[in-house]
Amino acid sequence: xxxxxxxxxxxxxxxxxxxxxxxxxxxxxxxxxxxxxxxxxxxxxxxxxxxxxxxxxxxxxxxxxxxxxxxxxxxxxxxxxxxxxxxxxxxxxxxxxxxxxxxxxxxxxxxxxxxxxxxxxxxxxxxxxxxxxxxxxxxxxxxxxxxxxxxxxxxxxxxxxxxxxxxxxxxxxxxxxxxxxxxxxxxxxxxxxxxxxxxxxxxxxxxxxxxxxxxxxxxxxxxxxxxxxxxxxxxxxxxxxxxxxxxxxxxxxxxxxxxxxxxx
Amino acid sequence: xxxxxxxxxxxxxxxxxxxxxxxxxxxxxxxxxxxxxxxxxxxxxxxxxxxxxxxxxxxxxxxxxxxxxxxxxxxxxxxxxxxxxxxxxxxxxxxxxxxxxxxxxxxxxxxxxxxxxxxxxxxxxxxxxxxxxxxxxxxxxxxxxxxxxxxxxxxxxxxxxxxxxxxxxxxxxxxxxxxxxxxxxxxxxxxxxxxxxxxx
Numbered sequence: 351x352x353x354x355x356x357x358x359x360x361x362x363x364x365x366x367x368x369x370x371x372x373x374x375x376x377x378x379x380x381x382x383x384x385x386x387x388x389x390x391x392x393x394x395x396x397x398x399x400x401x402x403x404x405x406x407x408x409x410x411x412x413x414x415x416x417x418x419x420x421x422x423x424x425x426x427x428x429x430x431x432x433x434x435x436x437x438x439x440x441x442x443x444x445x446x447x448x449x450x451x452x453x454x455x456x457x458x459x460x461x462x463x464x465x466x467x468x469x470x471x472x473x474x475x476x477x478x479x480x481x482x483x484x485x486x487x488x489x490x491x492x493x494x495x496x497x498x499x500x501x502x503x504x505x506x507x508x509x510x511x512x513x514x515x516x517x518x519x520x521x522x523x524x525x526x527x528x529x530x531x532x533x534x535x536x537x538x539x540x541x542x543x544x545x546x547x548x549x550x551x552x553x554x555x556x557x558x559x560x561x562x563x564x565x566x567x568x569x570x571x572x573x574x575x576x577x578x579x580x581x582x583x584x585x586x587x588x589x590x591x592x593x594x595x596x597x598x599x600x601x602x603x604x605x606x607x608x609x610x611x612x613x614x
Numbered sequence: 615x616x617x618x619x620x621x622x623x624x625x626x627x628x629x630x631x632x633x634x635x636x637x638x639x640x641x642x643x644x645x646x647x648x649x650x651x652x653x654x655x656x657x658x659x660x661x662x663x664x665x666x667x668x669x670x671x672x673x674x675x676x677x678x679x680x681x682x683x684x685x686x687x688x689x690x691x692x693x694x695x696x697x698x699x700x701x702x703x704x705x706x707x708x709x710x711x712x713x714x715x716x717x718x719x720x721x722x723x724x725x726x727x728x729x730x731x732x733x734x735x736x737x738x739x740x741x742x743x744x745x746x747x748x749x750x751x752x753x754x755x756x757x758x759x760x761x762x763x764x765x766x767x768x769x770x771x772x773x774x775x776x777x778x779x780x781x782x783x784x785x786x787x788x789x790x791x792x793x794x795x796x797x798x799x800x801x802x803x804x805x806x807x808x809x810x811x812x813x814x
Contacts, residue, residue: 393720395738404737405777405787407756429790441738442722566790 353384353461356468356588357486357515361502363473365494366523369559370581371470372400373570374490377585379434380570383465386425386435388457390482391472392447395439401428402566403436412440412447414456421459430571435464445477450484457485466588475509483510489518490550495525495536500544507547519550521584526555527598538595551584552596553577618644627660627689634667638674642681649684656688666695710745717741717755726762737777743767749774752797756780770801770814784809 358371368391375387389397392412398404409424414437421437428434437460440447460467471482483489489510493503503520510518522538529535542549556577562569569578570585583593618636622629632641648655663682670678675693682691710728719738723729728745739755741747744762746769753771758780760767765782779786779802786802786809799814 402790405790407778408785441720442740 353464354466354488355457355461355486356466356488356490357471357483358468358490358492359471359479359482359506359510360473360492360499361475361506362493362499365492365499366521366553366559367473367492368396368400368470369563369569370490370492370521370523370553371397371468372568373578373581374585374588375434375466375468376401376428376431376568377570377582378466378468378588379428379431380582381585381589382433383589384433384463385466385468386437386460386464388437388460388467388469389439390453390469390478392439392478392481393441393444394472395441397470398426398436398438399566400563401436401568403428403438404566407438410438410440411456412443415448415452421456445472445481448481449477450480453481454485475505479509483513483515486515489515491518491520491545491547492523493520493541493545494523495530495541497536500536500541504545507545517548519548520545521550522552524555525552525598530598538598549595550587551580552598553580553584554596554598619648624662627662628656629662629664629694631664632668636668638670641668642677645678645681646684649681653684653686656685658687658689660690660692661685661688662692662694664694716751719755724761735771735776746770765804768801768803770799772799773797774800774802774811779809781809 358367358374360367371387375385379385387397387401388411389395398407403426406426409419411424413419414421414424425435425437428436457467469482469486472478491503491506493499507518522541525538526535530537538549538552554576556569556575558569558572558575559577562572569575570581572578580596583596587593617633618640619630619632622631661682710730711725713723713729713731714733716733717723717731717735717739719736722740722742724742726744729741729743729747731741731749731751734751735741735749735753735755735757737754741755742758742761745760745764746767747757747759749771751771752773753776755776756778757769757776759769760782763782767781769779769781775788777788781802781804784804800811801814802809802811804810
């Protein structure tokens with residue numbers, strides 16, 4: 351099997367790389383793919399917590415690289431989907447414990463088994479970032495509608511190009527239709543114009559993300575959540591389907607009224 | 615491997631002793647070979663190069679320094695000409711180290727005997743002991759008692775709620791649904807080849 355390796359990165363911290371990794375990985379597995387999530391944020395791991403798999407960690411990526419265990423021993427099978435695995439980061443080590451060459455070797459080995467390998471990159475542009483992009487075939491950049499996040503995304507696109515990773519795609523996270531309408535938030539078109547790369551999807555701001563993160567259940571599992579739908583769509587686009595970008599939904603007159611009288 | 619040098623373990627690292635009267639050429643050759651074959655030999659420990667009984671020119675010393683840089687991730691490299699005494703006494707199983715603070719995420723404490731922690735062990739922190747682990751506080755991280763294989767080791771805490779609890783080669787993990795909120799002192803031990811937890 352010749353799997354695809356996709357790195358999820360952003361430059362800036364807190365824009366939703368880990369949330370996006372967890373949800374895209376889960377949604378790809380929901381569609382019957384064999385998926386391995388790799389947490390490349392050594393020393394500040396989170397993906398295991400977001401996936402609700404923290405208590406299953408025995409070995410981690412550094413153990414694999416240092417030959418303390420076999421790769422299969424470190425891969426944690428998800429509790430919901432058969433074909434979904436997590437290779438956790440080490441918490442008691444730092445980014446220098448792995449180098450890009452070792453990372454590429456690891457990813458190439460996983461490609462034989464998996465349909466998709468999703469690498470959750472740490473924030474920043476230092477060694478952790480370089481590790482995360484080593485061996486990637488495709489890059490997804492997560493940004494939010496804030497000028498600082500867009501600036502960093504632009505810088506990352508340049509760095510990816512320098513590493514030979516062409517045509518990255520962008521996910522615009524935490525967008526709020528009402529604020530865009532009022533002109534208080536950058537619109538999708540403005541951001542795409544600055545970044546000049548393809549839009550893979552938009553994810554609306556959703557309180558449910560906080561709940562799902564704290565519970566360790568990706569929101570993609572939640573059929574009624576808007577953000578869950580957005581991630582499921584993104585996964586299908588990654589698989590090659592042509593899906594229209596989700597319409598930013600404004601509150602309908604009814605919900606506006608409900609909000610006004612405090613019912614919603 | 616040649617007999618130009620030999621190794622001696624000390625409490626915080628490894629001493630590389632060179633045979634008396636070795637020529638610089640033979641030392642250079644042997645070290646070069648060893649760095650290429652076993653670059654990870656000194657990973658994470660201190661390396662003491664014991665040059666007693668040898669005479670080097672300053673250029674030769676510099677050459678030797680360049681060579682030992684070929685070892686990966688050595689903690690610190692020392693040059694010495696003293697006889698190094700191995701100060702590591704055989705510690706008995708009953709020895710304990712006392713940690714007087716809270717262990718936070720990413721911090722790890724390892725000890726070959728018992729560990730007593732006066733404070734909490736937060737999620738993401740790790741405690742690894744050859745013997746028992748006792749926590750006067752909340753135990754929320756990963757704990758491994760009897761890491762050398764001792765099945766009689768136990769873990770006790772004022773609030774025992776670890777992410778993962780290991781004794782010898784057995785592993786137990788916290789339940790996926792929310793943990794119990796009662797904070798009663800408990801201890802965990804091996805009984806009939808599985809990990810049991812009981813209130814103290």
